[in-house]
Amino acid sequence: MRIKNSSFEHHAQILEVWEKSVRASHHFLNIQQIDQIKILITQHDYFSHVQLFHIELNQQIIAFTGLAYEKIEMLFVDPQYFGQGLGTKLIQHAFSLGVNAVDVNQRNPQALSFYQKHGFQQIARSELDAEGRPFPILHLKRKNDEIYNLENQVLQQKLQPCYSIDH
Template identity: 45%
Template sequence: MTPAVETLNTLSPADRQRLIEIWEGAVRATHDFLTEDDIQFFKPLVRDAYLDSVQLACLRDAAGSITGFVGTDGEKVEMLFVDPALRGQGIGRTLMEHAMAHGARSVDVNEQNPQAVGFYLRLGFVQYDRSPVDGSGKPFPILHLRKD
């Protein structure tokens, strides 16, 4: 049985800390193009701004610990991160299916993260544009994907 996706309307301090732990672990596992300085640059932005700018939903394990989360803004998936120890177990797919069921139709993905690119392509997203830099102006090319 697939666990139920939970909407996080308000973040407790413990939930916020767990989301940051998942974000950092996932980034370290999949974004090998980022330096330690890059991770430290993005971490406070994620913690203090990005998490509060999206509609968050998560999955929890039997003990109640968050195992992955997705953040959307309207029709766009702004973030999707899964505990790296639990990758490949359908958490990301379940969260994306939830987001798509609630209207998400587009996502941006780092071109240098081929696992994520492949994941979104397998879900039926197609590339419609590419940016040579990310939203912070850093030289990390972004693929813009959508699903009709």
């Protein structure tokens, strides 16, 4: 499966993936809130304000990401394909395009863990989301690649204790 550029003709399928994914993973939102956000996405044509990329299987979109400048604005995977590396594939593509930031809802620990696993760390926190709702947002930035690679090497090594021998 390769990553493809998305266009307006893909927006309906992308919205379906968004909705399935949100209903499966954003347990802090009730049905009315999800429906309200869906209306905002279509009314304000959110997908046209980001650079969209998607992954297809049998001509059906199963995962997508939306990027703006150096930030991931959205990354969603059809829940049927959770845990199969599609999010990682999309985030690696985003990295290749210079992305180094993302915002995550504090009440979505799975997403926070996913981004931390990929080298992001929290740099700030907002009490309200972009629409002014009481959903705290964590602002994440990717660690410097050199520091991230060094930390991963240290964590992956089994360090042996050092002993000082005095004669």
